[in-house]
Each structure stands twice: as C-alpha cells, then as structure tokens.
Amino acid sequence: MTTAGHHHRTAGFGRAGRSRTGLAAAALAGALVVPMTALATDDAAAEVAPPGDGTDCVVISEVNSSGGSGGGVFTHRYVELENICDVAVDMSGWSIQRWNASSHQAGETTLLDGHSIPAEGHFLIQGVASNQGDEPLPSPDLETTINFAAASSSIVIAATEDSLAGLAGDVTGDADVVDALGWGSPPVWLGDSRPPGGNHNPDVLTRVDYTGVNGADFAVAPSSPTNSAGQTGGPEPLPPYDGPATLLINEAYSQGGEDGSIYSDRYVELYNYGSEDIDLTAWSIQFTNAAGNYTSSANLDGVVPAEGHFLIAFEGGQGDDEGVSLDDHADFVVGNWFSSLAYSLYLTTSTTQVSVPTGAVDPTEWEDIVDVLGFGDAHLWSGDAPAETLDSLTDVRAFQRVTDWDGPSLNNEADFDLVEEFVATNSAGEELPGGRDGGPGEPEDPIEVSIAEIRGAVSLDPQDAALYGESVSTSGVVTAVYSDADNDSRAHDGFYLQTPGACGAESFSGEYPEVPCAIFVHMGTSWDGAEVDIDDYVEVTAIVSSWRETGASESAQLQLVSASIEQLDGDAQPVVPVTYDGFVAVEDRPYLLGMLIEPAGEWTVTDNYSLLHGNPDSIGGWVGIVDGEEPLRIPNTVYAPASAERAALAQENAERLIWLDHGGRNRWSSFAFDRHMPLPYLNTEQHVRIGAEVDFTAPVILEYRYDSWRFQPTAFLPGNPELEPATFSDTRDENAAPPARAGDLRLAGFNVLNYFPNLGEDEPGCGYHEDRFGDPTTADWCDVRGAYSQQHFETQQARIIETIVAMDADVVALQEMENSAQLNHVDFSRDYAHEVLIEALNEVEGEGTWDFVSVDEFPESEDVIRNGYIYKPAVVEPVDSVILFEGGVEHLGELADLTIEGQTLSEVYSNAREPMAAVFQPVDGDEDDRFITIVNHLKSKGGSGTGDNEEQYGEGAFNGDRTRQAMGMLAFANELEDYYGTDRIYLMGDFNSYELEDPLVVLEDGGYVNLSAQTGQWSYAFSSEVGSLDHVFATEAAASTVVQTDIWSTNAAESIALEYSRYEATGTPGLYDEPGWSQGVWRASDHDPIVADIVVGTQDEPGEEPGEEPTEEPTAPAPGEEPGDDGPGDDDGPGAGDDTGAGPGLPTTGANPAGLVAAAMLFLLAGAGIVAANRRRGTPASM
Structure with a gap:
C-alpha cells in the first residue's frame, strides 16, 4: 500500500499489500530478539504511520555480512533499514528474514513488532558477532541471533510475522515482501542482477539507487551504520592515494x-x-x-x-x-x-x-x-x-x-x-x-650440524632458529611417525627426529637440555610413511623452514622440508624420554619442544568436547587433561568474578590445560572423508569421561601447536587404537545410579535438552544438521529445536525416560520442554509435549504412575521451550500452579505491577523462560505439609550485550538480565509464601549462573541456601572447565527438611560425541549399534540432573524419623558442552531490554514487592551495593 504524500523516492519493490497475524505469533521466530530501550526524539508528537501503512517507505540501506570476521571493523554484522518517507513507520507485524544459499537454512526470522523507524531516518539491526572486529556498533535498535554472514545470502523485510521459507528467485511484486536483497548466488533477490558476494571487509553492501534491482541498487562501499537516533559509526575514510602508481x-x-x-x-x-x-x-x-x-x-x-x-x-x-x-x-x-x-x-x-x-x-x-x-x-x-x-x-x-x-x-x-x-x-x-621437484629447491651444500645447533636457541618462534632458511644435514633417531598410507585423512605427514640418548648424554640428571634436541621433518601430504619407522637411525638433508597452522595466531612449527633420508649403519643409543612429572612451568616447556617425554604423576580428563569439534580449524580428536586428580574448576565457582583471585585462577587453569592429541588434523565435524575415520581414545569400551584418571602407557611428544601445549602421540591414531599412549578409568560404574533415597519425598531438576515430540521433518522449510552420510539428525534454525526424525526422537526420549525412572523422584522440575502452542505449523495445546512424556513414562512404570502440572494462566507470547513439572500422583498432589507474568500473578499482592530497575515483568523475562511455581501437598499429609517449588531457566550466557549485559569477569553475556530475573524470582517467592502460607520454598532449574555470580548472590542475600553448592559436585562443563549452572536453593525452613542433595553425573561428564544428536558423526566401530546407542542414562542431556530428598515438616520435630543418613561421598563430577550453544541446546526465546543498572540489594525472604523496589532504589543511590561487595570479597566457595 502506498501512503500518499510521504514519498521522497520510489520504493515498494516487493509487496502489493500485506497481512498481519495475531500477537501470539510473537514467539514463533526462529531467532532471539532483544528489543532495545527506546531512544527519545526531539519531536515527541512525531507523526507515525499506523500499522499497515509505510510498506512502500522502508528499504534495506546497508548490509554488513562480514562484520566480526577477519579484516572487519565492527564486532557484529548488521542490517540497516532506511525510511524514505516524511512520516515515521510502525513496523508492528513485520519481520526480518534471512536465507543462506549454502545450507539448509531458510527463513530465519526475527519479529519487528513494537518498533518504528523515524521519518527519513534509519533503523539498525545488530546480528551475531565473531568477535574479531574492534569497534562496537552505535547503539542498535534491535539485536538478533540471525547470522547475516555468508558469501551468498538473502535478507528480506517481510510484511508478515510468518516465515516465508518457501520464497525463491526474484520476489519482485510479492505481496509479503517489503524489500529484499540477495548477493552473490542467493536464493532470493530483486530484479535481474545481484551485487557480488564474498568477504567485503572492511566494506559493506550499501544502497546507491532505488530501482528495485539489487545489482543496480547496491555497491561495495565503506560502512556507516546508523541507528534511529542518527548515531553513525565507522572508521574515518582514508584520503585518496595521490602518489606514484608504478x-x-x-x-x-x-x-x-x-x-x-x-x-x-x-x-x-x-x-x-x-x-x-x-x-x-x-x-x-x-x-x-x-x-x-x-x-x-x-x-x-x-x-x-x-x-x-x-x-x-x-x-x-x-x-x-x-x-x-x-x-x-x-x-x-x-x-x-x-x-x-x-x-x-x-x-x-x-x-x-x-x-x-x-x-x-x-x-x-x-x-x-x-x-x-x-x-x-x-x-x-x-x-x-x-x-x-x-x-x-x-x-x-x-x-x-x-x-x-x-x-x-x-x-x-x-x-x-x-x-x-x-x-x-x-x-x-x-x-x-x-622448483618443479615439489620443494623449495634441493638443499645445496648442506651444513653438517646437530639438531640442537639447528635450533641454536630456546624459542617458540621458528625464525629464532640459528640456521633458519639454511640447507643442513643432521642425524638422529626417529621418535614419532605420522602418516596415513591410504591418504584419506589428515596425519601430520612427517616424523620427529631426536639426538640419541639424553640429547647425546646418558641421562638428563634431573635437568632440562640447554636447547631442545628434536625437530619435525615434514614429508608432504602424499607421504605414506614408507621411508622410516620409529627407532630408525637416519641422516636427513633438508632446508630449515616453518609452518603456521591454520587458525593459530601465535604458534608455528620449526621443521625440515624437502628432505632426503639415508638410513645409517650401526645402532644408535636409544632416546631417553624426559620425565614430565605433573605441572611443568610454562617458561620451562620450550626446553623440551618436540622431544620425547614420559608423563608421570596424576593426570585427569578435564575436556572431552574437543574429541569431536570446537577447536581451531574445526579439528577434533583432542582430550583436555590436567595434572592432579580433579578437572579444572570454572573460576567463578570458587572466587568472586571481579576478584584478583578469580583472574589468577583463570590464568592458572589456562597454563595447566594440556591437550592429548591424535597425531593429525582430522575434522570430524566437516570434511566427509575425515568424518568416516574412527575417533581416537573413545570407543564402546572406553568412554573418556571428564574426571576420569589418565594412565599413560607410552611416551609422547611435547608440542606447542594451535597456540596451546599438547602431548602428541608417536603415531597417527584414527584407525590405530593399539597405538594410543593412554587409557582412561571407567567412572560410569560409580555413577550408574543416584544415591539411595533418604527422607519422605524426592525432588529433582532436569534440563532435557530440547525435548520436542514435534519433529523437524514435519515443519515446512526446516533445515537440519547432518550425520556423516548426509542424513538429518536434529533441526537447524527452525521453530522446533530437537530431533529431525522419529528415529532420533525415540533415541532421545528413551534416554530421558531411563533417567527419570532411575532418579526415583516424586516431583521433577523440567527445563527445555517443547511449548507446542508456540509452533507455527501445528495446532496443539501448550502441554502436548508433557502429555507425550507422561504417556511414555507410564508405559514403562504403569498407568497412572506419572502426571504433569498444568496452569490456567500463561503468557500469550512465550518461547518455544518452557519449564514444567511432572509428578507421581500417588505421592503428592498439586494444589496450585502459577507462572510469573503480569496476567498470572494478579492475585499475589502488587506483584503484577512490579518493576525491577525500570523494567516490567514482561521486559525482565523477555529473553528467558518465566518461572513456574507449583504448590504441592503430600497425599498422606495436610495443609501444614505443603511446600512450593519454583522452576526457572534464566537467560543463557551466549551472544553479546551492552551495559551490564556486556561479557566480563568470565560471567558470559547478559549477567545483568539474569540478575534482574533472579530479583523477580525472589519477589515471586515472597508473595507465594504470604499467599499460600508456607515458608518451605525450593528454587530449582537452570540458572545459567555459577556459584559466585551476581544472580546467585542475589538469591543468597535474599535468604536462600544453595544446597547444590554444598555437594562439591558440578553439573556442566564449558571450555575445559567444570561448574554448576543447575541448582537447588531453599529457604531456611525448606533447607531444614533436606536430608540429601546430589548431582547425578550421567550427562555432563560424557562426550558430546555420545549425544543422540551426534548419531553417525564418526566412523567409530560399534558406537551407533542398537540397542546400546538408545539404551542407558548416559548423555541424555548436556546438563546433569539434580535430586534433593526431603522430609515432610522439619528434621528437628519431635518424633520425626528422617530415614537413612545422606551419602557422605558425592558422585563423580560431570561436565558437557557450552551454555547457549548453537544447539541443540539452550536457544533463547524473545529478547530482553538492555538497560544498564547496578547490582541488587534485596530484602530477606518475606519482604513485599514494594520493599523490593525500595531496596533496589536504595542500592542504585548507594552506587555500590551487595553484589559489588561480594565481587570484591574474593572468598572461595566451598568445594
């Protein structure tokens, strides 16, 4: 529709009209939205075109598809819109959608509801970051997790909230398209030509005309992102070159x-x-x-x-x-x-x-x-x-x-x-x-030298080598050989050569050599390893050179190239490995570079995520290990985030981490031929759990590669398990079951990793992640977030069912359950996924054993994942259930009108799942035995934010939002206590916060006890460290009823390679065979379940028999993958406000909302507050 009198240029290239769906569609988007705080304008009464008008006014004006990548200026990619009319345009009912030509992704959608563009102004939409640029964008008007990156892609501004996944080709005249831009070889475009694709850094695609033809309208030009307030970013343009051009x-x-x-x-x-x-x-x-x-x-x-x-x-x-x-x-x-x-x-x-x-x-x-x-x-x-x-x-x-x-x-x-x-x-x-010979020329007049003389110095920089670039002849014993005779994988294609004995002596006598006496000889990608074997005594004539591995910023390998090899007569003295006993200082390690070492002392697995992926250049096959008997702890579980002690522990962890490598550069997450290779170390009999003891059975090579220290085996391992230099203790047996019940009731919390009975294959336009044969496993950027096919859903569900049955709980607080009412393509109730789960549980445990808790009032606009409860009706009965949102808490005092640091409840929880409370009463009890549980799922740590949501101190992004959400939970709990007359309240779920981070400090300062922290266990692993995101908090009255708390180590200690979503991700023999793949409790999620046994009433009441004593030894720890990773996992719902604010200062349990707000205001006036004090104190948490 054209709004008469408003045009300055001709636009309206796509639609002839538009449709608008209801408010309930606001959560159907496939990407996170974070509405930004509205910016004041000079004209408060500026004219705004009503919804439905302005579709001919808004155009895409600038797209940065490379921001955050190498050479980029800005930390984030972005899309800038322009309003070419003299009236503001309300974009309610519109969306921005994106297609990637090179994958199955189509119709990633973020809603523009509630946003408008000023007359003749701009609107800046910030996408994801790769964190390589230096300059932040001017304050974006909207944040989204849509990834605008691609050499060929399409962006569509749609006059609908529905996904236009079926669009293809030239969409000129499409009724739902406000504007579109495709570049490179895109799936969607306007007109008969397109601008070039590729990495345009540091420039962007900028509108230069308004013809309705993408190729004519856009050119590559310097970036100048502009938001609705008129703020513009970008570097100052360089003056034109005016010197000689010879x-x-x-x-x-x-x-x-x-x-x-x-x-x-x-x-x-x-x-x-x-x-x-x-x-x-x-x-x-x-x-x-x-x-x-x-x-x-x-x-x-x-x-x-x-x-x-x-x-x-x-x-x-x-x-x-x-x-x-x-x-x-x-x-x-x-x-x-x-x-x-x-x-x-x-x-x-x-x-x-x-x-x-x-x-x-x-x-x-x-x-x-x-x-x-x-x-x-x-x-x-x-x-x-x-x-x-x-x-x-x-x-x-x-x-x-x-x-x-x-x-x-x-x-x-x-x-x-x-x-x-x-x-x-x-x-x-x-x-x-x-030279034509495949090397940089034959070595001419080589110098006869020792390996130590080639190096000449102790350094990680190859160019510091005394004979760098020279032709040399040297001799030594072969200590490691990396080749693949079939040439269908990525061995290091060479061998290590070391001076016989202890660098020429009989022993090292407790001292390191003055200069390393080992060097790598690179033989070329086609090398089959025929020339040498381990322990051969050879002379090598070659050129001293180097190689910097892709993805590394610091490390480079000193190596000999263009090598000719001659076997030497006689027996050389065997190479003496250096004993590498526990932690060796970083500054001492270069003395042993490339040399054969023998690890001694205690070693423990601290990372197995990297077995499959997550490393530089997409390489897998690494196991993170650490000296000692425990994996690395996330520093924020031990010290306050801003403390010097936390920073010191983070540095110590980085120095202690060693990678146990596989002798190559295999990529199980990318190249097809790599993916068919077996994984090293992990197999059907050896599970390589985090926390497992490492037993070295053979020497290894010490390397600094990919910017990190590592133990390299002496051979290429994929397909050669007999050559692995270490074995791992089996910690599954000791964690096969949770501790025996104690007390009267068992409560449990369980993040079920996107339990979606609705499948990706049934959602139109849904993309998918593939196994090594190209078959779908899980949904990718769809409304549904779990399994793509029934086969994989059944595997996921079988593991979840076995876990729930084995937990033997009476009440289970669930996170990441499908919210079926928020799916576009089906017409199911909000509780459909709970119904499916209950039916499956009752098939195993008997009809009527389990039921779920429903609610009468729930937000109209929710995320597609939600919280919930299941329970055993023979043991407890639900008295009431409440979700924390304005329309659901009107009976709870003034809670519906609560604001926290200027945000309403809807704004506070706009990027999290609203807490859900349930009031339970034991079937054999009375009203005095009632208790309240509140299940939550706070905002994830992934993405990036501004103000108090900016990542710092290792807390991840959106710490400010999580803190406000914790404040809201406290206010909710206080009102529930007053209304239902019980002070026995348990807070459970995925807090996305570690023990000493602000949100949990808020809860403790509000009078709650962190029972899970007292176990000394952990439920999650991230970046080679372990900690707990999953917790049980209790009021003092509730804590007095708890006789046992335990984190059951079934998931996070297991490798992601064993997750249902990684079916046929590798060629590891037998790993995916049934029934083993679908049976058992292992890796049913990326989070560990947590249980708490309680007695009815309190333990101190006369005549009470609390039952068995709690187990004295907690079960073994358990890590997993990454908070807020790209899935399947914690994808967040609609986004949140970005107001900055200081930390909270909260009343203890029992305070009313007015007191809460007053306390928050006092905190803001004070300017420091409880959280700041806690951040300064630097006190270790209990381990």
Whole structure:
C-alpha cells in the first residue's frame, strides 16, 4: 500500500499489500530478539504511520555480512533499514528474514513488532558477532541471533510475522515482501542482477539507487551504520592515494597447499618499477572468482621500495600443510585464498571494492585499477584473453610476468607465462626459491650440524632458529611417525627426529637440555610413511623452514622440508624420554619442544568436547587433561568474578590445560572423508569421561601447536587404537545410579535438552544438521529445536525416560520442554509435549504412575521451550500452579505491577523462560505439609550485550538480565509464601549462573541456601572447565527438611560425541549399534540432573524419623558442552531490554514487592551495593 504524500523516492519493490497475524505469533521466530530501550526524539508528537501503512517507505540501506570476521571493523554484522518517507513507520507485524544459499537454512526470522523507524531516518539491526572486529556498533535498535554472514545470502523485510521459507528467485511484486536483497548466488533477490558476494571487509553492501534491482541498487562501499537516533559509526575514510602508481603484478602462485606444492601458501608478488618508494596504506588487492559472484579484498599495509618487490601471502588448500609456509617471509598475509585454476586478481589504489565489468579491461583507463591478472576462465582480465592456467591442481608452476616492467599488463595472455623455476621475493630482497621437484629447491651444500645447533636457541618462534632458511644435514633417531598410507585423512605427514640418548648424554640428571634436541621433518601430504619407522637411525638433508597452522595466531612449527633420508649403519643409543612429572612451568616447556617425554604423576580428563569439534580449524580428536586428580574448576565457582583471585585462577587453569592429541588434523565435524575415520581414545569400551584418571602407557611428544601445549602421540591414531599412549578409568560404574533415597519425598531438576515430540521433518522449510552420510539428525534454525526424525526422537526420549525412572523422584522440575502452542505449523495445546512424556513414562512404570502440572494462566507470547513439572500422583498432589507474568500473578499482592530497575515483568523475562511455581501437598499429609517449588531457566550466557549485559569477569553475556530475573524470582517467592502460607520454598532449574555470580548472590542475600553448592559436585562443563549452572536453593525452613542433595553425573561428564544428536558423526566401530546407542542414562542431556530428598515438616520435630543418613561421598563430577550453544541446546526465546543498572540489594525472604523496589532504589543511590561487595570479597566457595 502506498501512503500518499510521504514519498521522497520510489520504493515498494516487493509487496502489493500485506497481512498481519495475531500477537501470539510473537514467539514463533526462529531467532532471539532483544528489543532495545527506546531512544527519545526531539519531536515527541512525531507523526507515525499506523500499522499497515509505510510498506512502500522502508528499504534495506546497508548490509554488513562480514562484520566480526577477519579484516572487519565492527564486532557484529548488521542490517540497516532506511525510511524514505516524511512520516515515521510502525513496523508492528513485520519481520526480518534471512536465507543462506549454502545450507539448509531458510527463513530465519526475527519479529519487528513494537518498533518504528523515524521519518527519513534509519533503523539498525545488530546480528551475531565473531568477535574479531574492534569497534562496537552505535547503539542498535534491535539485536538478533540471525547470522547475516555468508558469501551468498538473502535478507528480506517481510510484511508478515510468518516465515516465508518457501520464497525463491526474484520476489519482485510479492505481496509479503517489503524489500529484499540477495548477493552473490542467493536464493532470493530483486530484479535481474545481484551485487557480488564474498568477504567485503572492511566494506559493506550499501544502497546507491532505488530501482528495485539489487545489482543496480547496491555497491561495495565503506560502512556507516546508523541507528534511529542518527548515531553513525565507522572508521574515518582514508584520503585518496595521490602518489606514484608504478606497481605491477610480477608473479602469482596459485597452487599453494595442494598435493606436491612448493609452498603451503599462495602468493602474489608485486614489483615497483619506479624510482620512489610506495606506501600501500590506501591500496588493496582484490580478487573475484570465475563466476563473478564472489569478490573479496584485502587492504594492504607496508612500503614497496623503489625497484623492489612486495610479497603478499594468501591461504593455501588442503589445510595449508603441503609445502613451505610463506607467513614468516611475506610482507603481508591475507586470511583468504584464491582458486588455483581460474581467478581474477587486481591491484587498486582504493580500499573500497571496485565494481568491475565482465571480460577485458584496460588498467590504464579504469579508475583505481593499477594492474590486472586474470587466468583460466577468469571473470576479468586485461587484453585479448586471460593468461594460460595450470594443467591441474598438481601442476606446481607459477604465473610470471615475462614482458617489460614498465607498466601494467595490457594483455594477460601475452604478458604472463607459466614457469617451472621461480623465486618469491619480499621487500627486504629475501628470496625463497621454487622448483618443479615439489620443494623449495634441493638443499645445496648442506651444513653438517646437530639438531640442537639447528635450533641454536630456546624459542617458540621458528625464525629464532640459528640456521633458519639454511640447507643442513643432521642425524638422529626417529621418535614419532605420522602418516596415513591410504591418504584419506589428515596425519601430520612427517616424523620427529631426536639426538640419541639424553640429547647425546646418558641421562638428563634431573635437568632440562640447554636447547631442545628434536625437530619435525615434514614429508608432504602424499607421504605414506614408507621411508622410516620409529627407532630408525637416519641422516636427513633438508632446508630449515616453518609452518603456521591454520587458525593459530601465535604458534608455528620449526621443521625440515624437502628432505632426503639415508638410513645409517650401526645402532644408535636409544632416546631417553624426559620425565614430565605433573605441572611443568610454562617458561620451562620450550626446553623440551618436540622431544620425547614420559608423563608421570596424576593426570585427569578435564575436556572431552574437543574429541569431536570446537577447536581451531574445526579439528577434533583432542582430550583436555590436567595434572592432579580433579578437572579444572570454572573460576567463578570458587572466587568472586571481579576478584584478583578469580583472574589468577583463570590464568592458572589456562597454563595447566594440556591437550592429548591424535597425531593429525582430522575434522570430524566437516570434511566427509575425515568424518568416516574412527575417533581416537573413545570407543564402546572406553568412554573418556571428564574426571576420569589418565594412565599413560607410552611416551609422547611435547608440542606447542594451535597456540596451546599438547602431548602428541608417536603415531597417527584414527584407525590405530593399539597405538594410543593412554587409557582412561571407567567412572560410569560409580555413577550408574543416584544415591539411595533418604527422607519422605524426592525432588529433582532436569534440563532435557530440547525435548520436542514435534519433529523437524514435519515443519515446512526446516533445515537440519547432518550425520556423516548426509542424513538429518536434529533441526537447524527452525521453530522446533530437537530431533529431525522419529528415529532420533525415540533415541532421545528413551534416554530421558531411563533417567527419570532411575532418579526415583516424586516431583521433577523440567527445563527445555517443547511449548507446542508456540509452533507455527501445528495446532496443539501448550502441554502436548508433557502429555507425550507422561504417556511414555507410564508405559514403562504403569498407568497412572506419572502426571504433569498444568496452569490456567500463561503468557500469550512465550518461547518455544518452557519449564514444567511432572509428578507421581500417588505421592503428592498439586494444589496450585502459577507462572510469573503480569496476567498470572494478579492475585499475589502488587506483584503484577512490579518493576525491577525500570523494567516490567514482561521486559525482565523477555529473553528467558518465566518461572513456574507449583504448590504441592503430600497425599498422606495436610495443609501444614505443603511446600512450593519454583522452576526457572534464566537467560543463557551466549551472544553479546551492552551495559551490564556486556561479557566480563568470565560471567558470559547478559549477567545483568539474569540478575534482574533472579530479583523477580525472589519477589515471586515472597508473595507465594504470604499467599499460600508456607515458608518451605525450593528454587530449582537452570540458572545459567555459577556459584559466585551476581544472580546467585542475589538469591543468597535474599535468604536462600544453595544446597547444590554444598555437594562439591558440578553439573556442566564449558571450555575445559567444570561448574554448576543447575541448582537447588531453599529457604531456611525448606533447607531444614533436606536430608540429601546430589548431582547425578550421567550427562555432563560424557562426550558430546555420545549425544543422540551426534548419531553417525564418526566412523567409530560399534558406537551407533542398537540397542546400546538408545539404551542407558548416559548423555541424555548436556546438563546433569539434580535430586534433593526431603522430609515432610522439619528434621528437628519431635518424633520425626528422617530415614537413612545422606551419602557422605558425592558422585563423580560431570561436565558437557557450552551454555547457549548453537544447539541443540539452550536457544533463547524473545529478547530482553538492555538497560544498564547496578547490582541488587534485596530484602530477606518475606519482604513485599514494594520493599523490593525500595531496596533496589536504595542500592542504585548507594552506587555500590551487595553484589559489588561480594565481587570484591574474593572468598572461595566451598568445594
């Protein structure tokens, strides 16, 4: 619809009209929304177009799909909208939706309800971050967890709240589309052309016209994100370059990293044919694929000397491991790559991406372009035709300029030849020769030296080696061999060589060597390991070089390359391993770099998430271990977050963590051929649980790789379990069942990891995660968040059922249950998932054994996951149930009108699940025996926030929101106590907070006892450390009834590789066989269940027999994956406000809401408060 009189430009490219659904659809979005605090305007009475108008006024004006990535300016990606009319536009009923061309994701949706754009103003939507940029966006008007990143993707502003997952192609004229933008090779677009895809950093796609054709309307330009208040961010543009432009592309090597390659990197070598040095500050090198739908650029830095060279290194292929690394030799390193066989490279005097045509260009006539090289089926070239390309990926020749160096190439075909001998030269004049033999030339006149003499110094930097870059001949004993004869995986493709004995002596006599006497010899990706075996005594003639692994920022490997090997006669003295007893100081470890060591003392597993993924470059096969008998504790479980003690413990943990590696770079979460390999260490008989004891059975190699210290086995392990250097104790037996019941009733809390009976395969447009065969396992960016198929749901449910039955609880507080009423594609009741679970439980335990608690009043707009209760009606009966929201607590004093730091209840819980209370009475008891439980699920730690929601002190993001949610829970509990006449109240659930973080301090200061903290156990693992997010709090009266609390270690200690969602994620034999895969309680969730046994009344009442004494020894600890990870797991619902505020100062149990607000106001006036004091005190928690 067109609003007459409001247009300044022609817009309205998509829809002819629009539809609007009801308010209940507000929680149906597939992505988190965080509405920002409204910003005041100068004109409080500004005219606003009513909902339904303004669809021809709003356009997409700027998209940053690369923010937060390498080279990006901003910490977050974003979409900026523009209102081209002179009246504000209300976007209620609208949504922003996104498609990714390269995956199954379609129609990720965030609602725009309640938001408007000022007349002739902007609206800034902040997406996810990769945390690599430095500059925050100006205050966004809306935050979303939609990931705008992709080389080819689409954004749609829709005049509906419903997902438009079925859209495809040119959507011009679509009634539901307000505006759309597709770039690269997108699934959705407007018009007959699209802007280029790729990494545009540091620039963005910016609107330059209003024709309704994406390709004409958008160009790559510097970023200038603007919010509704008119605040604009972005760097100051560089002044245009006005110096000499006497540069040309002299040489390009496009085969780096492929089989048989000379260098592990690709490169472009520039030459300055002028008489003046050239500062490259305002220059960039840009590159476009053959199809012309992907363009990227890198802003250069450095100086090219007159009549000198400048070497630019790019990433290679095959994991960058084949050949010599140029990173330490190049003048500039680009974190991207270009194709071996067909690409266009162009050198420009601009830091903004240049819009180029298809076909031939004349660099002398094209503004900003200084030189061009197109080869193969290039999109762009100079002159008659592109340069001739390589014969294949194993062709190791380079493109070399063969005509005069007096200007740009005017004919790529004639000016460039493919040459077999070439030299990569940097600005210092250093030359690294190339040769057809697959190495950087044969070593010439090698120096005969010892390995220690090659190194010459104790350093982690390869370039500090005394003979770096030299040809050497050295001898030693082979201590480790990493090869894969079938070449279908990623071994390290080489071997370690060490001086015989104890670096030439008979023993180390308790001292470390002066210089490490070991070095790695890289043999190339195609190496089958035939030349050497462990314990061989050999002479190696090679060049001293280095390799920096992809994803590493600090570490690089000193290695010998282009090696020739000769077996030596005679027996060498066996290598003496160095005893590595427990913790070795970080500064001492470089003395043992690459050497054979023998770990001694106690070692314990502290991380098994990394067995499957989560590591740099998507590599798996790592087990995190630590000296001692306990895994690493999350510092905030021990010390106050802002304390110096916490910071010291965090540093200590980082230094103590050692990775037990697998001898390669296998990626079980990506490349298909890697995924078919068995996992190391974990198998059907050995589960590698966190907390398990590590027993070393063979020596290992000490390495610093991927920016971390590790024990490398002496062989490539996948498929070779007999070569594993360690075994792990089985801690399942001691955790096979929870402790025996004590007391009269058992309460339990259980996060069931997205229990969704509605399946991904039944939701239109739902994407999925795949197993190694490409078959769906779990839903990906859908309304449903659990299993994709019935097969996987049945596995998930079977494990949950076994856990609940074994817990033997009478009341179970559940988190992450499906809220069926909030699903778009079905018409089920809110309690449908509970009904399914009860039916399954009763099939096992008998009809009528279990029932669930329902509520009469619940919020109209809820998340698709919710809290709930199941219970045994033969033991307890529910008296009442209440959810904390304005319409559900009107009977509880003034609670419905409560505000916390300026936020209403709806705002406080807008990014969490509202707490649900249930009042229970024992069947054999009376009103005096009633008790109240409140189940909660606070905002997760994932994402990013501002103000008091900004991540700091290891608390994760949104600590301020969680603190306000804890304050709301206290007020709720106080009113429930008064209304129902009982002071026995138990708070349970997933608090997403560790023991000494603000939300839990709020509860303790409010009079509650953290019973779970007293166990010394933990329920979760994150980033190689363990702690508890799941808790049981009780009032003093309730705590007096508790005779036993236990965290049952069934899930978090188990590897994520065993989760139902990772079915057929690896080629580990027998792991997925039935019935074993679907049976048992292990890894039914990522959180451990928690139980609390209580007596009716109190323990001290005369005549009471509390029953058995609680067990003295807690069960073994239990970690898992990551709070707020991308799933399946804790995906949050609609977002929350972002008001900053100091921590709480709260009354004790029994205070009314007015007192709560007054206390909060006093705290704000005081400016410090209880939380600040607790943060300062730095007192250890009980362990």
